[in-house]
Amino acid sequence: MQTGPGSADTSGSAAGGVLLRSCDAADFAAVLRLLEQLWPELELDAGALRPIFLDCLKRDDCVAVCAVVSSEVVGFCDLTLRMSLWKAGMLAYVDELVVDAGWRGKGVGTELLKRAIEIATGLGCRHIALDSAAHRDQAHRFYAKMGFRQEGLLFGKDL
Secondary structure (H helix, E strand, C coil): CCCCHHHCCCCEECHHHCEEEECCHHHHHHHHHHHHHHCCCCCCCHHHHHHHHHHHHHCCCEEEEEEEECCEEEEEEEEEEEEECCCCEEEEEEEEEEECHHHCCCCHHHHHHHHHHHHHHHCCCCEEEECCCCCCHHHHHHHHHCCCCCCCCCCCCCC
């Protein structure tokens, strides 16, 4: 059980019979299926991703939330917490937010993002941020509707 910032209470009911709860190790296969929908162009390596997922569940600076309907994981969101000089305090970063294609447009993503904001606020974060691929126009509209604004460009380099 987490004892630091990552121990935030993530359980509770959401709209439409969706339960939001902390992810656990048994959720990995379902989360992997969701990530495959998020990144269909990638061939994901379950053997490489599983220890990363499990590490997140144990860390104090990571929070993972599953959206569940009738014992089926239909959505996933994880946050990383860190200090930020830019925001002069704690910053929460939404690393992944994905909803099963069959459940999109039914409020699951809204509830997951609301929960992420609640967790970040409850842990004293001053800011919450995320990135989104340039081609995901529908996601960009969703984030804007949720009060997010474009703050810059993301640059990356594989090492």
